[in-house]
Amino acid sequence: xxxxxxxxxxxxxxxxxxxxxxxxxxxxxxxxxxxxxxxxxxxxxxxxxxxxxxxxxxxxxxxxxxxxxxxxxxxxxxxxxxxxxxxxxxxxxxxxxxxxxxxxxxxxxxxxxxxxxxxxxxxxxxxxxxxxxxxxxxxxxxxxxxxxxxxxxxxxxxxxxxxxxxxxxxxxxxxxxxxxxxxxx
Numbered sequence: 630x631x632x633x634x635x636x637x638x639x640x641x642x643x644x645x646x647x648x649x650x651x652x653x654x655x656x657x658x659x660x661x662x663x664x665x666x667x668x669x670x671x672x673x674x675x676x677x678x679x680x681x682x683x684x685x686x687x688x689x690x691x692x693x694x695x696x697x698x699x700x701x702x703x704x705x706x707x708x709x710x711x712x713x714x715x716x717x718x719x720x721x722x723x724x725x726x727x728x729x730x731x732x733x734x735x736x737x738x739x740x741x742x743x744x745x746x747x748x749x750x751x752x753x754x755x756x757x758x759x760x761x762x763x764x765x766x767x768x769x770x771x772x773x774x775x776x777x778x779x780x781x782x783x784x785x786x787x788x789x790x791x792x793x794x795x796x797x798x799x800x801x802x803x804x805x806x807x808x809x810x811x812x813x814x
Contacts, residue, residue, distance in 0.1 A: 670704050670799045671697040679806075682712040682720060689724045690733040700801035701744040702766075705782065705792070707810045715810055737767035738784070738813045744802050747795035750780055769813045782807065785814035 671693055674680045683706055687693055696702065712720050723732045741763060750773050753761035761773045772783040780792040790809030797804040 667800055669697045669801045670700070670702060670804055673797065673799055673804060674704075674706060679708045679710075680706055682709045683707060686712075686720070686724065686732060686736055689726075690729055690736050692733065692736055696740070696801075698801065701742075702802035703741040703743060703745040704802065704804050705739045705741075705771075705790075705807045705811065706804050707739070707790075707807050708793075711790070711807060711809050734767050734813055735810070738765050738769060738771075738811050739807075740766040741771075742766055746803060747780060747792070747805070751775065754780075765811075767813055771811060780805075782811065784811040786812050788812060 668676075671684075671687065674684050674687070677684075687696060696704070722728060723735065745763075750761065753763070754773055754775055759774060762770045763773070764770055769785050771785075774781050774783070776791070780795070782790045782792065784790070788809060788811065790807045790811060792805045793808050794806035797806070
């Protein structure tokens with residue numbers, strides 16, 4: 630996906646930022662700490678021991694420059710453990726040069742144009758009567774719901790993933806860590 634396509638997607642989505650209104654979701658902590666605002670999404674992912682598979686995939690898909698650009702972007706970042714849940718051989722197959730286009734589709738399915746904080750998602754879910762659908766840069770939709778105090782994201786195939794760490798602010802957007810990989814239809 631080129632920068633022009635992402636810029637158009639940013640303009641089309643038009644999501645803004647809101648203050649964090651749900652401390653139970655926004656205050657999740659773990660090995661990931663809120664990065665200094667000077668770091669980009671890519672710089673933070675590269676520095677994370679839990680995201681080496683994601684970083685390898687972003688490099689293989691040629692998306693490093695895109696995700697290091699000004700954005701803003703919201704990235705749902707699967708951990709290494711999330712990628713390990715995929716059927717055996719899936720990641721190795723996607724990382725092959727001949728599958729670069731398919732890998733790009735999978736990765737851009739994890740990116741939303743604009744800066745969408747957890748409070749934004751919660752408000753969208755409540756305004757939508759318990760669910761919120763939103764488009765990704767890849768073009769397909771994801772659906773968010775609240776499950777207790779957790780945000781659950783459902784992909785186009787019905788796969789369910791939870792946000793395990795939210796609102797990791799970056800210079801060009803925000804990262805929400807997930808325990809699964811979204812797969813486009």
